[in-house]
């Protein structure tokens with residue numbers, strides 16, 4: 001049995017999120033997703049997410065190829081989460097390429113290509129400029 005773990009904010013859920021979660025799930029038997037807390041997202045991106053952490057978790061939990069999700073409180077805790085969930089593979093989008101190579105002593109680290117032309121930030125910008 002192979003356990004995959006991945007992380008992200010997954011705010012304003014879009015097809016790029018679906019694609020990476022589906023592809024991550026196809027690499028193993030169980031998919032576990034760490035959903036960034038509102039505070040972590042604020043620290044990373046300088047703004048609060050549109051959907052709060054409980055709603056974002058609810059959306060991710062409702063996907064049939066996601067087996068479990070939890071709140072990711074800090075980027076530095078990845079090692080702790082990988083150990084806690086006994087993950088065999090860490091999947092990240094290639095916007096993070098190279099950034100988690102130091103974890104390859106714990107598990108396999110795989111970077112998947114991002115879906116082109118879609119991001120939460122861009123969706124928010126398009127909607128804001130239209131109003």
Ligand code: CTP
Nearest residue numbers: 008009010016020092093114115118119120121
């Ligand atoms: N992702 C992807 N393809 C996209 C957008 C996101 O594969 N077009 C992946 C990211 O690489 C990450 C996960 O989805 O592994 C969650 O990304 P997140 O940062 O929540 O989404 P973004 O749309 O990139 O958000 P933002 O624009 O706020 O950075």
